[in-house]
Amino acid sequence: MSKYLINGGNKLSGKIGISGAKNSVLPILAASIINGKENIIIGYPNLRDVETMIEILLSIGCKVKRDSDCIIVNSESLNTCEIPEHLVREMRSSIFLMGPMLGRCKKIKISYPGGCEIGPRPIDLHLKGLKEMGVNIIEAHGFLECSVEKLKGAEIHLDYPSVGATENIMMAAVLAEGKTVIRNAAKEPEILDLQDFLTGMGAKIEGAGTSIIQIEGVKSLNGVQHKIIPDRIVAGTILTAAAITKSEIMVENVIADHLVSTIAKLKEVGCQLNIKNNQIKIKPPKVIKSVEILRTLPYPGFPTDMQAQFMALLSIANGTSIVTETIFENRFKHTEELVRMGAKIKVDGRVAVIKGVKKLTGANVSANDLRGGAALVLAGLAAEGTTIVDNIHHIERGYDNLDIMFKNLGADIKRID
Numbered sequence: 382m383s384k385y386l387i388n389g390g391n392k393l394s395g396k397i398g399i400s401g402a403k404n405s406v407l408p409i410l411a412a413s414i415i416n417g418k419e420n421i422i423i424g425y426p427n428l429r430d431v432e433t434m435i436e437i438l439l440s441i442g443c444k445v446k447r448d449s450d451c452i453i454v455n456s457e458s459l460n461t462c463e464i465p466e467h468l469v470r471e472m473r474s475s476i477f478l479m480g481p482m483l484g485r486c487k488k489i490k491i492s493y494p495g496g497c498e499i500g501p502r503p504i505d506l507h508l509k510g511l512k513e514m515g516v517n518i519i520e521a522h523g524f525l526e527c528s529v530e531k532l533k534g535a536e537i538h539l540d541y542p543s544v545g546a547t548e549n550i551m552m553a554a555v556l557a558e559g560k561t562v563i564r565n566a567a568k569e570p571e572i573l574d575l576q577d578f579l580t581g582m583g584a585k586i587e588g589a590g591t592s593i594i595q596i597e598g599v600k601s602l603n604g605v606q607h608k609i610i611p612d613r614i615v616a617g618t619i620l621t622a623a624a625i626t627k628s629e630i631m632v633e634n635v636i637a638d639h640l641v642s643t644i645a646k647l648k649e650v651g652c653q654l655n656i657k658n659n660q661i662k663i664k665p666p667k668v669i670k671s672v673e674i675l676r677t678l679p680y681p682g683f684p685t686d687m688q689a690q691f692m693a694l695l696s697i698a699n700g701t702s703i704v705t706e707t708i709f710e711n712r713f714k715h716t717e718e719l720v721r722m723g724a725k726i727k728v729d730g731r732v733a734v735i736k737g738v739k740k741l742t743g744a745n746v747s748a749n750d751l752r753g754g755a756a757l758v759l760a761g762l763a764a765e766g767t768t769i770v771d772n773i774h775h776i777e778r779g780y781d782n783l784d785i786m787f788k789n790l791g792a793d794i795k796r797i798d
């Protein structure tokens with residue numbers, strides 16, 4: 382098992398460019414099968430989840446090439462609608478194959494998806510939406526067998542603004558007969574990126590980024606060339622790393638509008654942020670202030686994907702902070718590991734109370750999930766002494782060479798195989 386070895390205490394300095402967003406590239410790679418043409422996806426991040434999605438595309442007959450920062454997917458040769466179970470179990474995002482495959486082939490056989498253990502992650506909203514479009518779904522022996530004669534546009538009200546359900550329904554709807562309206566849709570920037578990718582193919586969609594998305598089905602779609610938006614969670618993680626190590630750095634290739642709630646919280650703890658074009662310069666205070674309330678919420682609220690990293694920061698704040706996780710039921714596994722490093726955190730259900738300490742100390746800790754793992758790296762960068770973060774395969778699902786990024790900024794961090 383690979384690990385990160387971190388000797389904490391180094392200040393970070395310099396500039397860092399942010400890679401393409403994981404949560405954009407994964408649905409977009411899945412959407413590449415809809416048109417049966419060649420699609421060029423620019424600015425993809427090197428992630429384990431991206432590798433898994435590419436393996437899935439290859440396993441169903443697509444041709445996939447990589448050329449510097451592009452992935453070229455040609456889905457003309459797609460030859461099966463059964464997705465290999467071992468790959469589906471690797472990550473949650475394999476569920477994104479459903480909408481596109483139903484649009485293209487009118488059927489799909491797929492097992493329930495895997496992914497990080499951050500609480501139950503049902504797919505009922507995906508299935509409800511697809512059923513409203515006429516899809517027949519048989520659930521048996523851990524598999525979903527879905528088929529439809531003709532996908533029909535529908536009025537779909539999501540009981541919760543689920544990111545994945547919104548995207549799956551959008552991808553199914555582009556080739557459906559008639560109009561689909563998704564109400565209470567998720568508003569995440571990655572949904573707008575998916576809309577841009579699909580409209581680039583000739584799909585008729587509007588409203589992504591708002592809670593009502595309207596899709597008018599079309600008969601066929603072209604190939605497309607598309608650049609992935611920068612990863613707002615990676616940018617937020619690096620800015621939080623600067624704050625926890627009290628370092629001034631510049632983050633480049635960011636869309637600051639996508640980071641409003643993270644930026645607001647960084648300001649609340651005392652950081653100064655200077656935003657210019659696609660760059661953010663951060664100047665942390667000498668003493669991090671605690672925050673009275675931090676609640677994770679759907680976009681544009683504070684992202685659940687930044688909760689763990691921010692908790693690492695609040696561990697060394699002056700005072701007590703209260704963090705409430707409203708999106709996932711079990712996303713506090715990092716707290717036990719932070720406590721090993723000297724943090725004072727008490728968890729009761731979905732609420733964590735963090736009593737700031739003067740300093741964290743290095744320890745052997747284990748990444749239990751992607752963002753929790755990133756939080757431990759941040760804590761290790763700030764801690765006194767050596768931290769070993771185990772199980773970093775979780776971190777590599779969503780960060781493109783996190784160790785190299787921090788090394789380039791001056792951290793003492795090494796990946797050990």
Ligand SMILES: CC(=O)N[C@H]1[C@@H](OP(=O)(O)OP(=O)(O)OC[C@H]2O[C@@H](n3ccc(=O)[nH]c3=O)[C@H](O)[C@@H]2O)O[C@H](CO)[C@@H](O)[C@@H]1O
Binds near residue numbers: 508541542544571679
């Ligand atoms: C690849 C991707 O984009 N992943 C992101 C996406 O995940 P994902 O798309 O899985 O997240 P959702 O927005 O669907 O989930 C949010 C909440 O809705 C619940 N739910 C979801 C679907 C469903 O059918 N039934 C149901 O009850 C989930 O259990 C969870 O409690 O949004 C999450 C919330 O911002 C992020 O943490 C993930 O990084």
Ligand SMILES: C=C(OP(=O)(O)O)C(=O)O
Binds near residue numbers: 499
């Ligand atoms: C939970 C996450 O991702 P996924 O939905 O891919 O598991 C995440 O990015 O933090």
